[in-house]
Amino acid sequence: MKIGTDGLVLGALAPCEGALQVLEVGTGTGVVSLMLAQRFPGIEITTLEIDEAAASEATQNVQGSPFSDRIEVTNTSFQSFLSDHQFDHIVSNPPFFQESLRSPRYQRSLARQDHGLSIFYLMDGGKRLLKPGGKMTIIWPYDRKEEFFDTAHDVALHPEQMTHLYTKPDREAKRIIVTLGHKETEMETNQLTVEDAFGEYSDDYKELLKDFLLIF
Structure with a gap:
């Protein structure tokens, strides 16, 4: 799976300040966990990936990073995951193309469609x-x-923050x-636009990702 905008934005925006133990559900290449580890030096991350090939790739990416001692990649489904402790923050870029045609490639189908993990089960x-x-932060x-x-x-x-x-x-x-x-509160809302009217990356998008992407 390629690194996409969804994962980059989630990794850059998830508000994990003060968290010590973080769980990522459906890591793919591991980019979200790597970004969170870069943003928050004090956190330890458990990251789940159901697909064996993707989990292997994520493991290689983590091992090649400066954060390998703080990220654990686990090749398992969320449904099968057992933990002896609870987490301060959970992040997920879940499979959500419910009505789309299933890809002929099993791995891509598994990652892109929610027949394996419903939003109800995730929440x-x-x-x-x-x-x-x-x-919990979800895109x-x-x-x-x-x-x-x-x-x-x-x-x-209860929703606390939302970015369009x-x-x-x-x-x-x-x-x-x-x-x-867990607590009901007034939701803060904001927005982010990826490209400007001329098809170039917007200043806000470049500012958000400048610490992660070499092109910025």
């Missing part, structure tokens, strides 16, 4: 793994935001990045 299972003051399609917030309500998780992600200024939002917690 409900994630809540059980969170410490009492813990938070999700804008056109399925009603489903997202209905599910959060059903499992008694736009590809271009004149288009509808493509994604939402939402941080959920």
Whole structure:
């Protein structure tokens, strides 16, 4: 799987300040966990990946980084994951192309579609793994935001922060990045646009990722 905008934005925005133990669900190449380790020197990250080849690639990427002593890649599904402790923060770029045609390649299909891990199971299972003051940050399609917030309500998780992600200024939002917690509070909202009107990366996007991408 290639590194995409969704993972980069999640890794750059997830508010893990003060967290010590972080869980990433569905790591792919490991980029989100690597970004979080770079942003927050004090955290330790457990990262899950169901696909064996992707988990192997993530392991190689972690071992080749300065953060290998703080990131543990586990080749398992979220459903099968057992932990002897709870986490301060959970992050996930989950499979969410529910209605799309399944890819002929199993790994890509598994990563891109939610027939393996529903948003309900992610939120409900994630809540059980969170410490009492813990938070969960998920990136999700804008056109399925009603489903997202209905599910959060059903499992008694409350939105604290939301970023609308736009590809271009004149288009509808493509994604939402939402941080959920146990306590009901007023949600903070903001937005990020990837490209400007001329098709170049926006100043806000470059500023967000300048510490991670050499092109910026």
